[in-house]
Amino acid sequence: MNAMDSVTPRFLMCDPAYFTVEYAINPWMKGNLGKTDASLARDQWAALRRHIEEAGGIVEVEPADPELPDMVFTANVAAIVGRDALISHFTYPQRRREADHARQWLAGNGFTIHELPAGLDLEGTGDVLRDFQRPLVWAGYGYRSSLESHRVLAEALDYEVVTLRLVHPKFYHLDVCLAPLPDGSVMYYPPAFDDASLAAITSRVPESQRIAVSEEDAVNLACNAVSCGNTIILYRATPPLRSALEARGFRVVEVDLSQFLLSGGSARCMVLPLTEPRLPGGRAIHHLVETTLHVDGHLLDFGVLARILDLVVEQGCSFEVQHFEPGRRREDMSRARLRLIAPSTEALQEATSRVDELAAQFAHLTVAVGG
Numbered sequence: 001m002n003a004m005d006s007v008t009p010r011f012l013m014c015d016p017a018y019f020t021v022e023y024a025i026n027p028w029m030k031g032n033l034g035k036t037d038a039s040l041a042r043d044q045w046a047a048l049r050r051h052i053e054e055a056g057g058i059v060e061v062e063p064a065d066p067e068l069p070d071m072v073f074t075a076n077v078a079a080i081v082g083r084d085a086l087i088s089h090f091t092y093p094q095r096r097r098e099a100d101h102a103r104q105w106l107a108g109n110g111f112t113i114h115e116l117p118a119g120l121d122l123e124g125t126g127d128v129l130r131d132f133q134r135p136l137v138w139a140g141y142g143y144r145s146s147l148e149s150h151r152v153l154a155e156a157l158d159y160e161v162v163t164l165r166l167v168h169p170k171f172y173h174l175d176v177c178l179a180p181l182p183d184g185s186v187m188y189y190p191p192a193f194d195d196a197s198l199a200a201i202t203s204r205v206p207e208s209q210r211i212a213v214s215e216e217d218a219v220n221l222a223c224n225a226v227s228c229g230n231t232i233i234l235y236r237a238t239p240p241l242r243s244a245l246e247a248r249g250f251r252v253v254e255v256d257l258s259q260f261l262l263s264g265g266s267a268r269c270m271v272l273p274l275t276e277p278r279l280p281g282g283r284a285i286h287h288l289v290e291t292t293l294h295v296d297g298h299l300l301d302f303g304v305l306a307r308i309l310d311l312v313v314e315q316g317c318s319f320e321v322q323h324f325e326p327g328r329r330r331e332d333m334s335r336a337r338l339r340l341i342a343p344s345t346e347a348l349q350e351a352t353s354r355v356d357e358l359a360a361q362f363a364h365l366t367v368a369v370g371g
């Protein structure tokens with residue numbers, strides 16, 4: 001029997017009473033400050049809840065906090081596999097306190113709570129999506145979640161983490177551009193990812209199971225869909241997308257969530273799935289690699305250090321400045337030790353060779369890798 005058939009899906013939603021757009025932390029919110037309509041939002045939220053219940057799901061509702069207008073997006077508060085929950089740390093201070101509510105609710109409902117170390121961000125199932133058929137989670141980074149959080153995620157959930165880099169600002173969370181579906185297919189918007197991430201998707205999901213959505217569906221946040229049994233609930237699907245889903249045996253339900261799109265969210269953002277089964281064979285695996293870079297030279301003048309750090313980030317890597325000793329006078333050299341974290345060996349090689357190329361342009365600059 002399929003693992004999915006045995007559990008009644010349960011979801012956590014949050015009362016939309018205080019939902020508004022009162023700050024802009026993603027491109028969707030810009031221009032929409034103060035434009036939400038509270039009673040319309042309440043009706044749309046209630047319709048989503050009703051569709052989930054009609055599809056056989058159970059909805060738990062958590063009370064809202066009047067100071068947290070984005071708390072309605074419960075998807076973002078934790079990453080869950082089985083009974084293990086890794087509590088989020090939000091990138092923007094406006095949302096950070098949502099994690100306290102999540103910790104309390106999940107601990108009170110029998111979940112084992114895991115925490116991120118200080119300094120790392122991860123925004124729950126906004127960026128961490130469990131595959132329904134493969135023992136892995138797809139995890140995004142690039143706008144909100146830190147690359148390094150993926151290592152913590154693998155360990156906390158004891159599950160494989162496949163890292164995907166997001167490169168399109170409108171698709172700032174993984175759940176707005178990718179949706180694993182119950183039959184093992186994956187619906188996604190290719191322009192939201194870099195080439196290496198597209199390769200990671202195609203190497204794991206055969207072509208017959210890949211549903212690449214059009215730009216029209218992508219901007220209607222079709223990938224931000226809730227799967228419940230064989231029902232897929234979303235804001236809007238074009239006829240070709242609807243046919244592709246129906247051909248796989250899904251029932252497609254559209255629900256007007258225009259109020260929440262003003263804030264950059266749709267159906268999937270408003271639910272935290274609580275019954276994410278741990279598939280057999282799941283193990284703590286991540287694909288991150290790291291090395292140390294020792295850099296000496298006139299790092300402050302010529303903007304050299306900034307260029308090195310930019311190159312690293314452009315290649316999809318991250319860094320930690322572990323040591324920095326500035327040159328005091330014009331003729332003094334500076335010295336830095338950087339920890340470089342990459343999503344793959346290839347990305348790490350690419351980043352270090354770009355840094356070497358830069359070093360070759362400046363006689364004073366030396367770069368040593370490793371050690």
Ligand code: ARG
Binds near residue numbers: 026268
């Ligand atoms: N305004 C919210 C934010 O920018 C929207 C979150 C949408 N949630 C999601 N899972 N993508 O954080």
